[in-house]
Amino acid sequence: MRKIFFYLSLGLFFALCAKPAYCYQNNSFAAYSPDQKTSFEIKVDENKNLVYRILSSGKIIIDWSAMGLVPGQKLLSKQTKILKTRAREVDERFAWPYGERDSIINHHNEITLDCRATDVKYTIIARIFDGSVAFRYALVQKKSTTPATIVDEATSFNLPGQFKVYQYNQESVFTETAISEMTKTSDLPSTLVGEGIYISIGEADNSSYTKAILKKAEGQNTLKIGFLKDSVHTTPSFQTPWRTISFSRDAIGLHQFSDLPLRLVDAKPAGATNWIKPGKLIRSSLSTQAGLDCIDFAASHNFQYIMFDAGWYGPEFKKESDATKVIAAIDMKKVIEYGKSKGIGVILYVNRVALQTQIDQVLPLYKSWGVAGLKFGFIDGLSQSGIKWLVSAIEKVYQHGLMLNIHDNYKPTGLSRTYPNLLTQEGIRGNENNPDAYHNMMLPFTRFLAGAADYTFCYPNSNRNFSDNLLKTKLQVSKGQQLALSVIYFSPIQAILWYGNPNDYKNEIETEFFKLVPTTWNQTQYLKGEPGKFVSVARRKNDNWYIGSACAEDRWEADIRLDFLSSGQKYKMTVYSDEGQEIIKSQQVIEKDFLLPIRLAPKSGQAVILEKQ
Structure with missing residues (x-):
């Protein structure tokens, strides 16, 4: 790992225009990405307001836009003076065994500006990556003064021309909307599309803020940050989450920034984490025998976990339900011990109602039972108090050596680092909510x-009754698309065969791909894709590659060159594709640069395994 740090006085900063990473000219501070193509400029305008813009190779990505916070009735960027600047370069690579690639490169140039607006001091930190910019605010408050309450954020995004946004909220569907006509808010991250450019606006490191959203601002093509529910109560030492702006000439190029939140969050001091084991799980019905059956299925199909979902300790929303006591239908000790004998862990669901009153009691108890992990349900990821409580709960779960999956409205901001x-976490309209193929093809370019x-x-x-009901209420796409999505969609804990009875999955050709597909990866490449239309993703685990391709409402045909394979190496290619209502399997031997034919009917998909020979 290599880190380079250097600090500059304001006067010395002015003289750096000959150096490509940092510059002061035309009354603007400018910082550049390592490849020098992305620039972040910041200045105090003629009205003494702090503004910024972002360029790529001289082309404007975000035009001059407002910055600042609004503590009380005061805009914290008016009458601003820049007092001091500091700069540094960070160039590091860190291992990440729980991701889409086994290591993450974190290379950026950082500029810090100490500012004063009237009698308030604050700091802006900006990090400039190749193709992306992140910035945040930090307040400098005396301990003797009353901490400020932030009622709004002035951060805006003035777009250079007409753009559309794929608008959504929490677990909703997506609506393609012209920004000039936008009336609803949109969650972060939001994806914007203009002429020849795709932009993702997101956030990172939200551990003590409120939920932020994007809303229409003054100006035809301008968005700004807003708060969904409440104001933000600060502390003497307070930082906002990072605001991130990433861009690419094509839609699949945005994926390179899916690990940006991890790059922006600090890691914990190194410690033993060998108990953190990603894997696949199957959900059990609420009985001892169902748990045992799920364990047998998991063991024979290369799943690692079973889960008892809501109801194992009683009705989840009743305060009388005690999360330390198991319903009579489940012999939890027997199930957990049987799972251990088969190498299968047990994950338990706990609703927020019980967590808020019993978390300090249940964590050591579940650990003593031999539970592998928890799934939190119906948490509050929308308010400052909810997010602060949740982060404290995540810390406690970590200290007790339990894995965690957070469900319902919470979306990640990189805290897994x-x-x-x-x-993993939900914050997505998944199969429980009957998404259509268009929605499925939006997710890789937005929420993921x-x-x-x-x-x-x-x-x-x-089970005919189960399957008929599934196709009416949960599933609008083909079986082949479901197989493909298990590669396309990333989750270190992957819940598969949801709602199904394991004893009813008797077609081994269809379940074989779920048996073989991993949940974490050494390498990932997005091959082709357009939001709401189609996508093809290749991922490598050890020596083998897995490819998932799927489409929305229209047929998709393409030939994809497999130029990422090792030269001079043969691979056995196994293809799982739709044939009417069934899955067919075919095999052949291929080499690097093979043209993979994609011939997909509407709402269908194809899954491929390439095994190194």
Whole structure:
């Protein structure tokens, strides 16, 4: 790992225009990315307001836009003076065994500006990556004064021309909307599309803020940060989350920034984390025998976990339900011990109602039972108090050596870097909510840019009543698309065969791919894709590659050159594709540069395994 730090006085900064990384000219401070193509400029304008813009190779990505916070009735960027600047370069690579690639490169140039607005001091920190910019605010407050309450954020995004946004909220569908006509808010991350450019606006390191959203601002093509529910109560030493702006000439190029939140969050001091083990799980019905059956299925199909979902300790929303006591239908000790004999862990669901009153009691108890991890349900990821409580709960779960999956409205902001036991979360419209093929083809270019998501894959089986109901209420796409999505969608804990009885999955050709597909990866490449239309993703685990391709409402045909394979090496290619209502399997031997034919009917998909010979 290499880190380079250097600090500059304001006067010395002025003289650096000959150096490509940092510059002062035309009354603006400018910082450049390592490849010198991305620039972040910041200045005090003629009205003494702090503004910024972002360029790529001289082309404007974000035009001059407002910055600042609004503590009380005061805009914290008016009458601003820049007092001091500091700069540094960071160039590091860190291992990440829980991700889409086994290591993450974190190379950026950073500029810090100490500012004063009237009688308030604050700091802006900006990090400039190749193709991306992140910045945040820090307040400098005396301990003797009353901490400020932030009622709004002035951060805006003035777009150079007409753009559309794929608008959504929490677990909703996506609506393609012209920004000039936007009336609803949109969650972070949001993806914007203009002429020849794709932009993702997101956030990172939200551990004590409120939920932020994007809303229309003054100006035809301008957005700004807003708060969904509440104001933000600060502390003497307070930082906002990072605001991130990433861009690419094509949609698949945005994926390179899906690990940006991890790059922006600090890691914990090194410690033993060998108990954190990603894997696949199957959901059990609420009985002892169902748990044992799921364990047998998991052991024979290369799953690593089973889960008892809501109801194992009683009705989840009743305060009388005690999360330390198991319902009579489940012999938890027997199930956990049987799972251990088969190498299968047990994950338990706990609702927020019980967590808020019993978390300090249940964590050591579950650890003594031999539980592998928890799934939090119906947490509050929308308010400052909810997010602060949640982060404290994540810390406690980590200290007790339990893995964690957070469900419902919470979306990730990179905190897994600090708490690697936080393997996945929902914050997505998954199979429980009957998404259509268009929605499925939106997710890789929107929500998954924030990090892992638990989609809860449903899949038909031999039980006619179950499958008919599934196709009516949960599943609008083909079986082949479900197989493909298990590669396309990233989640270190992947819930598969949701709602199904393991004894009803008797077609081994169909379940074989789920048996073989991993949940974490050494390398990932997005091959082709357009939001809401189609996508093809290749991922490598050890020597083998897995490719998932899928489409929305229209047929998709393409030939994809497999130029990422090793030269001079043969691979056995196994293809799982739709044939009517069934999955067919075919095999052949291929080499590097093979043209993979994609011939997909509407709402279908194809899954491929390439095994090194």
